[in-house]
Amino acid sequence: MGNIVLNKVTKSFGATTVIPGIDLEIKEGEFVVFVGPSGCGKSTLLRLIAGLEDTTTGHIVIDGRDVTDEAPAKRGLAMVFQSYALYPHMSVRNNIAFPLKMAKLDPAAIDKKVMDAARVLNLTNYLDRRPGQLSGGQRQRVAIGRAIVREPSAFLFDEPLSNLDASLRGTMRLEISELHQQLKTTMIYVTHDQVEAMTMADKIVVLNAGHIEQVGSPLELYNKPDNIFVAGFIGSPR
Numbered sequence: 001m002g003n004i005v006l007n008k009v010t011k012s013f014g015a016t017t018v019i020p021g022i023d024l025e026i027k028e029g030e031f032v033v034f035v036g037p038s039g040c041g042k043s044t045l046l047r048l049i050a051g052l053e054d055t056t057t058g059h060i061v062i063d064g065r066d067v068t069d070e071a072p073a074k075r076g077l078a079m080v081f082q083s084y085a086l087y088p089h090m091s092v093r094n095n096i097a098f099p100l101k102m103a104k105l106d107p108a109a110i111d112k113k114v115m116d117a118a119r120v121l122n123l124t125n126y127l128d129r130r131p132g133q134l135s136g137g138q139r140q141r142v143a144i145g146r147a148i149v150r151e152p153s154a155f156l157f158d159e160p161l162s163n164l165d166a167s168l169r170g171t172m173r174l175e176i177s178e179l180h181q182q183l184k185t186t187m188i189y190v191t192h193d194q195v196e197a198m199t200m201a202d203k204i205v206v207l208n209a210g211h212i213e214q215v216g217s218p219l220e221l222y223n224k225p226d227n228i229f230v231a232g233f234i235g236s237p238r
């Protein structure tokens with residue numbers, strides 16, 4: 001579960017082509033980082049995978065199933081939004097339970113899943129608080145909890161830490177990496193931050209103007225950048 005293949009995927013908004021054509025395979029359990037400068041198409045690519053945007057041409061295949069025309073809810077993926085997307089008037093428990101209530105699961109099953117997620121995220125003692133009574137890091141963990149309870153085949157993160165201060169960003173980076181080691185679920189993580197890419201990724205996809213410059217492990221990109229753009233972006237000498 002969590003194998004994602006993009007087959008000649010393109011995206012245009014009106015007459016503007018933002019993604020001229022991408023082929024990519026993300027393997028089960030991989031932590032893949034899409035990195036590149038602002039405006040290069042990272043969010044668009046993630047939203048295409050999530051189904052929040054329609055592809056213009058090409059196909060998206062998840063676990064052998066062509067999902068190109070499937071609604072987001074059917075794809076079995078979970079997008080992790082920034083922590084400000086929490087419901088301020090709801091307890092942590094109800095924020096995490098929200099997607100399950102929408103799916104009309106029975107209350108006992110919801111309770112169990114919420115407790116399991118809270119344990120993984122060290123939120124057990126905070127379930128009755130409101131988001132406003134939590135630290136920034138705890139709020140971000142609640143946002144992740146809301147994704148975990150859906151047991152997705154992959155987690156999609158779009159710059160989840162960009163609103164946090166530098167020291168909290170470092171902590172959350174570690175927590176998300178640890179979560180990946182625990183769950184072993186595919187994660188796609190979008191960032192413009194080279195440090196996040198280099199420290200978190202199994203595989204980095206370097207994007208530039210809607211196309212892939214290079215795909216490789218952090219070490220491969222550092223030691224053998226394919227071109228000046230990758231070398232400059234990863235910050236290695238060439």
Ligand code: ADP
Pocket residue numbers: 013018036037038039040041042043044045
């Ligand atoms: P990134 O996430 O890498 O900063 P985006 O994927 O948000 O980049 O945007 C890539 C390009 O697509 C940008 O030029 C942006 O202006 C354009 N774009 C994104 N969404 C839309 C949209 N809904 N309509 C028109 N252009 C868009």
Ligand code: MG
Pocket residue numbers: 042043044
């Ligand atoms: Mg973006």
